[in-house]
Amino acid sequence: MLEKIRLDNILFLDIETVPEHPNFNALDDETKQLYDLKTQYQRRDGETPEEFYERAGIWAEFGKIVCLSVGYFTFKGDIRHFRVTSFFGDEPKILKDFNNLITNHFNQPQHILCGHNAKEFDFPYMARRMIINGIPLPNKLNLFGKKPWEVPHLDTMELWKFGDYKSFTSLKLLTKILGIPSPKGDIDGSQVGHVYYVEKDIDRIVTYCEKDVVAVAQVLLRFRREDLLIEDEIIHV
Template sequence: MLQRINLEHILFLDIETVPQLPTFNELDGATQTLYEQKTKYQRKEDFTAEEFYDRAGIWAEFGKIVCISVGYFTFKGERRKFRVTSFHGAEISILKEFKNLLETHFNRPQHVLCAHNGKEFDFPYIARRMIIHKIPLPSKLNLFGKKPWEVPHLDTLELWKFGDYKTFTSLKLMAHVLGIPSPKDDIDGSQVYDVYYKEKDIDRIVTYCEKDTVTVAQIVLRLRNESLLTEDEVLSI
């Protein structure tokens, strides 16, 4: 049961991704062709591959990670804090710093990773990008040979499904129906491409990523029927 997991053993996270290059025309010919083939069913006849390129960030083969935000609970007596920090910069540095965090602070059997739709997106995306950069996978992302109940991953989308695999519930919608306050200044996920490549405002993306990480933690608290975090309990470090 979710209530049996010690909150201090959970590393909450969210990632933000963009296409590897600013424009489709900057890709080499082979990559352009492969992207056209990869996206033909998503694009149908509505868009060319070039017109569809701003969405390339959702695939690890054509995108890259520009921010990983993580958060974790600490308790001193009855005092509760949720600490949030982010890794950003060159992707290989982001991945190495995240791996170091896992191996030095979240490397015990009882430690788990938690994200919204993490099993379908965040966790495999990080693992694939590590392999592409020739970074050995940390144990929390290396699932080979593990039985389903041995996988150290929590997914708030999966928890919300209760066995129903027919629908997708966004983080924003889930937070709304559970009465979790949503920050008014968030950018939309579809805007990350423009904010990164056109506005070149990584700080804005980091803020957005950290707020989503806090929201994931808030959802877990609601699913455990515990009180939500207050502003003074959240520390950005």
């Protein structure tokens, strides 16, 4: 079934998120209390909400998107390319630009969104942040009333589970065991907030995010038993 999906009908994506504010003290008192309640079971014994605030980016209620990278295949005869581009900076603009992209180019029934652990994280996070920012939900993220088989989403982590609901496999581990060049560079997800707020190096975050998009595409190619992308086939636009 997976082999029957045309690769050029799939939009691969990844997002990078950070806490919505540079530090805990920037929150108003009510939001501080709500964050305390939200994270009470995630924090270690004795760890304060303020100390835990660097993790706030994983919740759409307390975080924001600073980079959204996408990639898609193009074919011209026997020539295959994978084009990668990113939206970054101001979150409302990121979401509006992404909305425009999928509304204008990936909005037909055959089009599918694909990411790693995206059904649990990327897709709902984007939808929630769109609602928070007053941006209309695109059809591909609006799941209300859809049956499971009507949801236009692929998740490489879910594909790897093969029905094993308790399994979590990171993209880094999956690329390692499948013989795919590691997508990770000089930072990991836990450091994105520091790079964004302290180092103010958005280019570094964009590079990190785009590597993940390429890695997800490579994983899907391995699932389909197709040749992996080589460097000359990857175009950054």
